[in-house]
Amino acid sequence: xxxxxxxxxxxxxxxxxxxxxxxxxxxxxxxxxxxxxxxxxxxxxxxxxxxxxxxx
Numbered sequence: 001x002x003x004x005x006x007x008x009x010x011x012x013x014x015x016x017x018x019x020x021x022x023x024x025x026x027x028x029x030x031x032x033x034x035x036x037x038x039x040x041x042x043x044x045x046x047x048x049x050x051x052x053x054x055x056x
Contacts, residue, residue: 013046 017039021027040050 009046010048013042013048016045017042 036052036054040052043050
């Protein structure tokens with residue numbers, strides 16, 4: 001699978017929305033659900049239009 005994002009800059013979204021890995025291994029599953037509203041707000045700053053069903 002090849003996925004292309006244009007224009008460039010989505011790396012800045014991932015840097016802001018993500019968190020550094022403490023080790024170079026797959027982390028355990030999170031005990032809390034993702035903060036979808038936070039991700040949507042960060043996405044807006046990078047012209048990413050997310051439309052989660054539960055926020056509609």
